Amino acid sequence: MGECERSPLGRVTVYSIQGCPHCMQAKATLGTLGIPVFEVDVGKHPELRARVKELTGRSTVPQIFFNSVHVGGNDDLQKMAPEERQRLVKLVQEEPLPADAPPLPDENQSDDTAGDTDGAASLSLLLREMILKLFSEHLSADGKSVDYKGMSKNPNFERYCELAIQLQRVELLSLSREEKLAFFINIYNALVIHGYLRMGAPTNMWQRYRFFNYVSYLIGGEVFTLQDIENGVLRGNRKGIAQLLRPFSKTDPRLQVALPDAEPLIHFALNCGAKGCPPIKTYTPKDIDSQLRTAAEAFLENDDACVVDSGKREVRLSQIFKWYKADFGGTDEKLLNWVLDHMGDSPKKTSLQGVISAGKTKISFLPYDWNTNSSH
Known part of the structure; x- marks a missing residue:
């Protein structure tokens, strides 16, 4: 300074x-x-x-x-x-701080967000917090790249790996819907970074396919890949992109862990590639639904997720809405109404309302940025 x-x-x-x-x-x-x-x-x-x-x-x-x-x-x-x-x-x-200056935290306020969780939930929270801390320590000063090589040599990464082994003892069948959502979102996001550290970040379609079908944790005695977590558990055992079959067959014991329906909001919590992050990086069972709504709202505020062109009556959306259209209702009309219902009050929301009311809305999809943030 x-x-x-x-x-x-x-x-x-x-x-x-x-x-x-x-x-x-x-x-x-x-x-x-x-x-x-x-x-x-x-x-x-x-x-x-x-x-x-x-x-x-x-x-x-x-x-x-x-x-x-x-x-x-x-x-x-x-x-x-x-x-x-x-x-x-x-x-x-x-000029001194005015009376309406933005608030600072109350010193007496506890910052322990994991106080109301136990077992699986607190383990997933701890793993996610640990890998985020590692990530922060190896993020370049300008926030543009991550030194994954340096991160994998950090002694705290070894500790993280030891802790991840405890996932095999988690009792998955006793988890409620809210606990499952928080647990598997935190684990998925931690596993993506762990996968980058072990295998390097995928750079083409084939590597991405391999990465998401190969990188896995042993949880509760069963192997779960990133693909299994996203499409098997969190999307209610639906086929993923370019998948011919559902992740879990009728006799697969992991099917008992799958949520009964696809949860569309998970798409905004599983990794954030937009220009502004949701103000939540780890999820807790206690108010998971409002946390997920916040993540969706934050995502839709970004112009690389949603752009409304009133003149052309066109809405340009992230590819996520194309790939997982079934989760958002399956038709253009349902998709647009879902987006509108999950936006925060803003000029963009007002424009979208106007475009939808006028009818004959054109939907197109924005290019998706697959660039990795590795510094090597």
Whole structure:
């Protein structure tokens, strides 16, 4: 941080979560401005999540404030004109924090989010938190790449592997729907990173197919690949992309673990490839449905997930909606209404409402970014 002649009177507040590359990029940029930056991890302080949404109208992180001036997310910060940035720096240096400054966490508030879980749920939470911490430690300062090689040599990765062995003792059949959802989402996301560390990130279609059908954990005495977790368990044993058969046959013991129906919201919790992350990275059974709704809302706010063109009466959506159209109702009309129902109040939602009301909406799909974030 640069030295100022005197201490600035205000502050910059950044709401973020651990393991979010956009948050890291924003912090790297703010770190060059020579003013105090307070980071608030809304993953550890979920009580502030709703408050930040109220203040910003957005569900994604990071959200950045100079005193009480809301700048937006990382994209907004990077696009800001230098003179505008200087004006805000001056504001923080010269003006004390106003009464309506964005909130900081209550010091007495516990940041233990796993307090209400036990057994399988707390193990999945612990594994996910551990791998996110590792991920954060090996994320480049600008948040653009991950040093997977360095990560695999970190002694904490060995500890993670030892802990993952305990998954074979988990009793899956006794889990409720909510526990299953939280457990398998956390495990899937942790296993993707673990797979990258062991096999490297897939770079073409064939490698991706192999990766998702091969990378697996032994859970409760049965092997579950990434494909088995997503399509077998979380999508109610439906065929995945380019699969001829359902993941579990009628006699497969893993079929008893599968959820009765596809849960469309899981698609926004299984890895985040958009420009802003949902403000949740680990899921808990207690309020899993509202956490998943938040993740969907955050995803749909991104222009690489949903773009509404009122003039052309066209809606451009992420490929996820094409690949898994059956999960969102199976028809264009049902798909559009599902998207509308899961959007936060915003100008984009109002535009979508208008386009749907006008009828004859054209749906197209946005290119999907398969680029890996490895630094090697």
